[in-house]
Amino acid sequence: MEKFQTDVLIIGGGLAGLSAAIAGSDVKDTKVAIVSKGKIGSSGNTIVSTGCLAGYIKDRIEGDSEDIFAQDILEAGDHINNREMVTTFVEKSGEMLLRLQKYGVNFLQDKDKLEAHSSPGHSFPRVFQAISNKxxxxxxxxxxxxxxxxxxxxxxxKFLEGISIYKLIKEKDQITGALGLTKDGQQIVIYAKAIILTTGGCGQIFANNNNTNDITGDSYGLAQSVGANLKDMEFMQFYPTMMVKPFKLAVTTTLFSLGATLLNKERKTFITKYDPKNGHMTTRDRMSRAIFTEIKEGRGIDGGVNLDCSKIPEEKFKENYPTLYNLLCKANINPAKDKIIVTPVAHFFMGGIETNKSGKTNVPGLWAAGEAAGGLHGANRLSSNALTEAVVFGTLAGEDAAQYCQENKYLNSFVFNSGKIIMNPKGDLNLKEIRQNLKEVLWTDVAIVRSEEGLKRAQKKVGEIINNLEYIHTSSSREVISFHELKNSLLTAKSIIRAALLRKESRGAHYRIDYPSKNQL
Ligand SMILES: Cc1cc2nc3c(=O)[nH]c(=O)nc-3n(C[C@H](O)[C@H](O)[C@H](O)COP(=O)(O)OP(=O)(O)OC[C@H]3O[C@@H](n4cnc5c(N)ncnc54)[C@H](O)[C@@H]3O)c2cc1C
Structure with missing residues (x-):
């Protein structure tokens, strides 16, 4: 690898990373580099998102305001959100969406304005759809x-692609660089004056999830290892209706407003047992819990439940969901007749690295933004706020870190190869099996329905895996990278379990069957 210098090193090539890079490079005389496991702009959860961004654009929707938007966020987050972050987010959201448009992002238009859509939990239409037929x-x-x-x-x-960062370097309380591994077996050292972690969430630590393969909780593992504070680690959001049969696709819950129903193995509807008042119009959390419980108690079908669309007239389905309809037709599926199986999946992590409103952590030289950071959403996230979060706080972190480099010119910054990867060919434990085992443990006891007993069982199993790390077999660079991902997943799992045990109540996305109600704040 060629040697080069950088001031700001951004780890992660999703929306938060790209936003930070653009903002950082706008600060005069600042050198910026992004290093990413996957291809920059083609990896991470941003690319599989539906491209919906929420924002308050001044004078766009009559009656809406920054205050109302903030209230909606606090309501969804069950009032434990970081209020400073909420205020910054609503103030900056509109400006950032318009900035994306200036950078060339195409949004659905309503005449000469961005088309605003309604979405559950938002008091006004303020969701904007980025779209491209490419x-x-x-x-x-x-x-x-x-x-x-x-x-x-x-x-x-500067773009550094295909490098997995597995360790941050801290010298005299200051972050000074990162160690990475390439797929072809090289170990890379990158020194920088400031590092921004934009490595995303942790959906892949759960057996059922809709995240991309590179999202393994590295953010929280890397940050913890250098003493960064984490927060809200018990809050994982689950999406209730991921279609797993006939093929994998997230199915919108708005289908229920047209008459879709959920059926268990006995061909019975079950949702009113879990939410007698709202039935199928229940929240995502409750629906996830209902499906999870039906499956756990043996009333599931092929690992999920049946999404029955027979009561939706075909024309209506086609008119309201043309893309979904076409995809099903292409696969020879008639939604009114054929069996569609859905299951809940781990979707978005509300918790993460604690930062101030500029993305700065408690560790000098380290910033975090996007799904890597926690605090904005509190106990649950309002739809379409994650992408806007990545742009707003990615941008602010990029600016702040670049400014810091201007004020700390004496720090080192360079990159070099430091030799070959170290493997463990003598180990006799199978890495793939252990990773899958961890995912199953977390899905069973740390996911949608939690209890003291289950969490303690999971804690014990996670501890056992940690104690056996040295016996895991690795004989290729791909396996060594995967081994480091496992280590980060374990650190993340440990903090989620600890936080979930400590929260003896149910709030937002965190549900304890042994403490089903909410404590007073
Ligand atoms: C199916 C789906 C649909 C969604 N739809 C929406 C939506 O419509 N609206 C909305 O607001 N939110 C949505 N979300 C959530 C949203 O997509 C994410 O929260 C957001 O994209 C996160 O952006 P990010 O930049 O923080 O991380 P990501 O986009 O996940 O990027 C992380 C980057 O870090 C890299 N990386 C990870 N670990 C390392 C490492 N150790 N070393 C180097 N690089 C590393 C990855 O390769 C990747 O490049 C959706 C999520 C999913 C899964």
Whole structure:
């Protein structure tokens, strides 16, 4: 690898990373580099998102205001959100969406304005859809990342792709660099004056999830290892209706307003048992719990339950969900007649690295943004706020870190190869099996329905895996990278379990069957 210098090193090539890079490179005389496991702008959860961003654009929707938007966020977060972050988020959201448009992101338009959509939990229509016919339905997020990738390149940001960062370097209480591994077996050392972690969430630590393969909880493992504070680690959001049969696709819960129902193995509807008042119009959390419980108690079908769309007239289905309808038709599925199986999946992590409103952590030289950071959403996230969060706090972190470099010019910054990867060919434990085992443990006892007994069982199993790490077999660079991902997943799992045990109540996305109600704040 060629040697080069950088001031700000951004780890992660999703929306938060790209936003930070563009903002950092706008600060005069600042050198910025992004290092990413996957291809920058084509990896991470941003690309599989539906491209919906919420924002308050002044004078766009009559009656809406920053205050109302903030109230909606606090309501969804069950009032434990970081209020400073909420205020910053609502103040900056509109400006940042318009900035994305300037960078070349195309949004659905209503005449000469961005088209505003309604979404559950938002008091006013304020969700904007980024769209591009260059990418398939399942990769609409690239409508956002690709123009930003181009912009970052034009601004001279250095791209380091296919490198997994497995350790941050801290010297005399200051973050000074990161160690990475390439797929072909090289160990890389990158020194920088400031590091921004934008390595995303941790959906892949659960057996059932809709995250991309690279999202293994590295953010929280890397940050913890250098003493960064984490917060809200018990709050994982689950999406109730991931279609697993006939093929994998997130199915919108708005289908229930048209008459879709959920049926168990006995062909019975069950939702009113869990929410007698709202039935199928229940919240995502409750629906996830209902499906999870039906499956756990033996009333599931093929690992899920049946999403019965027979009561939705075909024309109505086609008119309301043309893309979904076409995808099903292409696979020879008639939604009114054929069996669709859905299951809940781990979707989004509300917790994460604690930062101030500029993304700065408690460790000098370290920033975090996007799904890596926690605090904005509190106990649960309002729809479409994650992408806007990545842009707002990615941008603020990029600016702040670049400014810091201007004030700390004496610090080192360079990159070099430091030799070959160390493997453990003598180990006799199978890495793949252990990773899968961890995912199953977390899905069974740390996911949608939690209890003291289950959490303690999971804690014990996670501890056993940690104690056996030295016996895990690794004989290729891919396996060594996977081994480091496992270590980060374990650290993340440990903190989730600890936080879930400590919260002896049910709040937002955290549900304890042994403490089903909410404590007073
Ligand atoms: C199916 C789905 C649909 C969604 N739809 C929406 C939506 O419509 N609206 C919304 O607001 N939110 C949505 N979300 C959530 C949203 O997509 C994410 O929260 C957001 O994209 C996170 O952006 P990020 O930049 O923080 O992380 P990511 O986009 O996940 O990027 C993380 C980056 O870090 C890299 N990386 C990870 N570990 C390492 C490491 N150790 N070393 C180097 N690089 C590393 C990855 O390769 C990747 O490049 C959705 C999520 C999913 C899963």
């Amino acid at each position: 990418y398939p339905y399942s990769l609409q997020g690239m409508a956002i990342t690709q123009p930003l990738r181009k912009m970052a390149k034009e601004k001279g940001v």
